[in-house]
Amino acid sequence: MSIPQIIAPSVLNADFLHLQESLSAIEKGGAGYVHLDIMDGHFVPNISFGPGVSASIHKGTKLPLDCHLMISNPESYVEEFAKAGASIITVQVETTNHLDRLLHRIRELGCHPAVSLNPATPLESILNVLDIVDMVLVMSVNPGFGGQSLIPYTLEKVRTLRKLRPQMNIQIDGGIKLDNIGQAKEAGANVFVVGSAIFGTSNPEATCREFTHQVTSL
Ligand code: DX5
Numbered sequence: 001m002s003i004p005q006i007i008a009p010s011v012l013n014a015d016f017l018h019l020q021e022s023l024s025a026i027e028k029g030g031a032g033y034v035h036l037d038i039m040d041g042h043f044v045p046n047i048s049f050g051p052g053v054s055a056s057i058h059k060g061t062k063l064p065l066d067c068h069l070m071i072s073n074p075e076s077y078v079e080e081f082a083k084a085g086a087s088i089i090t091v092q093v094e095t096t097n098h099l100d101r102l103l104h105r106i107r108e109l110g111c112h113p114a115v116s117l118n119p120a121t122p123l124e125s126i127l128n129v130l131d132i133v134d135m136v137l138v139m140s141v142n143p144g145f146g147g148q149s150l151i152p153y154t155l156e157k158v159r160t161l162r163k164l165r166p167q168m169n170i171q172i173d174g175g176i177k178l179d180n181i182g183q184a185k186e187a188g189a190n191v192f193v194v195g196s197a198i199f200g201t202s203n204p205e206a207t208c209r210e211f212t213h214q215v216t217s218l
């Protein structure tokens with residue numbers, strides 16, 4: 001059974017003065033999710049936005065919200081993001097002492113639980129929860145900023161995970177470009193976060209369509 005190939009543009013580097021245009025562009029460009037990078041200036045050295053802006057984005061798109069929580073103490077915020085309209089809530093394994101309980105809580109809130117791990121974090125740290133989550137996010141950059149370069153050894157983590165779970169949703173996030181998305185897909189990823197390589201171009205709709213075409217035609 002083939003698994004869905006999904007482009008999830010990250011709005012972190014979108015033009016926030018014209019966010020509705022950006023959201024419409026990726027919808028027309030064939031995106032499957034909107035990826036929201038939630039940063040608290042504590043777990044990562046950057047601050048982005050919270051549940052309030054996420055709720056506004058939810059009103060401006062038909063696409064499911066893919067909320068990537070790069071925050072300390074995620075337990076205190078998952079309910080707010082569920083209320084804001086999140087479809088997927090992803091927590092970083094490095095930010096909680098009670099991952100099992102937190103993932104079950106996210107599902108109780110009616111959202112799809114997902115877990116993310118930083119480049120240097122071993123895959124073993126999430127193997128026990130593979131039956132609880134609907135997706136695993138393999139960070140291919142050190143989190144906190146868009147526009148960084150993909151770290152090659154992270155593709156080996158994707159490859160290992162795909163061998164372990166042939167049908168699981170495996171998301172890759174950070175440094176994805178038109179010239180390396182083929183490698184990420186070949187390694188086994190099927191959900192691709194793309195930020196600056198879409199919103200850093202003059203025509204995000206056409207660029208998003210190129211990415212969508214790439215992953216569905218390869
Ligand atoms: C980084 C974020 C990524 C980032 C992707 O911490 O999790 O989602 O915004 O942006 P690009 O595609 O530019 O690396």
Ligand code: ZN
Nearest residue numbers: 037068173193
């Ligand atoms: Zn992200």
